Amino acid sequence: MSKVVEGLYYASSHEWLKIEGNIGIVGITDYAQSSLGTIVFVDLPEAGTAVKAGTEFGAVESVKAASDLICPVSGKVLEANPEAADDPEAINRDAFGTWLIKVELANPSEAKALLTAEQYRPLSK
Amino acid sequence: MEEFLKTCLYDRHVALNAKMEPFAGYWMPISYTGIIEEHQAVRHACGMFDVSHMGEIRVYGKDAVAFVEYITTNEIASKPNGKVIYGLFLYENGTCVDDLLTYKKSDTELFLVVNASNVAKDYAWIVDHTEGFDVLVRNESDDWSEVAVQGPQAETIVQEQMGIVLTDLGFYTFKEVVWNDHDLLISRTGYTGEDGFEIYGDAYAVAEVWDLLAHSGKVLPCGLGCRDTLRFEASLPLYGHEISERITPIEAGLGSFVKFEKPNFIGKAALLKQKEEGIKQKLVGIELTEKAIPRQGYEVYSGETLIGTVTTGYLSISLDKPIANALINAEFAKIGDPIFVLIRKKKVPGILRNRQYYKKNYKQ
Known part of the structure; x- marks a missing residue:
């Protein structure tokens, strides 16, 4: 049974979003990491890259396959997590503790279209 | 379902x-x-x-060896009983139906092991070519x-x-x-x-x-x-990747398993022609110089020119390097040359290399 953290927003493509002021922090869920298996490579955008809700912003890759990362919100990338890039297995160990990118939110109300923990839980089984 | x-x-x-x-x-x-x-x-x-899941097909009969030598690329008659022989079934045009292991029990009994995904196709192919040979073919895969x-x-x-x-x-x-x-x-x-x-x-x-x-x-x-x-x-080919109905064994670097000395085998004429005229596509190795993972189907470029696609690629576990097999235009197949692999719209640089990624550790 995968872990789901209360108080975060979720996308049906298995990313989580935490909002701090006008900054969105994005990662993948525990369910996503467990479905992927050992993550061996993370491809993340550089700071300054524009991202758009519902579109690809990078990829997480297991031995076998690459899985696109879909951005839950629009905005500008402030930072990609160097820790995730250096040690991709950190995502396997702690998917909610290992964020991937921080985004300056262009439109914070986009989060309303995402799922709550309660709504996401059935998708993580 | x-x-x-x-x-x-x-x-x-x-x-x-x-x-x-x-x-x-x-x-x-x-x-x-x-x-x-x-x-x-x-x-x-x-x-x-x-x-x-692998497929097992048995060929019995007076002509078992002659028949399997006709429908596959390698030599069997010269091998002792108890030998296992790697080979390929080819179409007339020289491309691959499948690869297989032939277990030589005797001159009148051979046990063929074929890819699971190709059992039905291989069995039909074998049976379709038995005319003129005194053989009995049995698909024993379920047993x-x-x-x-x-x-x-x-x-x-x-x-x-x-x-x-x-x-x-x-x-x-x-x-x-x-x-x-x-x-x-x-x-x-x-x-x-x-x-x-x-x-x-x-x-x-x-x-x-x-x-x-x-x-x-x-x-x-x-x-x-x-x-x-x-x-x-270990640079061992997989059907659907390094060999397929669009790739010949010569192009895939498997020429040593094709015995042209044999009087005849299906695909021989086409392969001889290909050897004379030179191959148009070739299986090569790629090593990326930036960290990214080349995967099957990704495009390979020389400068701006699309020269081929990746057949298998990984972040190699034993080497900890991004490496791939790619089938490319033979004119560009020069070891050491720089290439790019298109990965999520980015051209990631690499070089062409041999396919001996890992030294096989066989006991002879």
């Missing part, structure tokens, strides 16, 4: 909490404890694979299960656990034994680049072998996930 078959070890895989996926019509284990751990077990100790035990410790562990002498079994040879009242066929073969054995028997026999090895605690169950990473590093 499509129904998939189960091997005799299915319940054991589920009990081990393996990640199961449909493959070649069967529910097969992709991994148990993780692809990397399983890969390392085979490289450094011992792992075992359920490969009961056989198989476990592959692979790794540098395989010989010691299998001998000690099963009580069968294997030190006398040479590379690519086989023997038939009676073990615990079961008939087994054991060959020193595999698909990992390591020493090891493939053990064939009926469902009861193979289940007993699996349980014995599993309970020894010395052999790690391994899934199809690491089977692919292992065979790729």
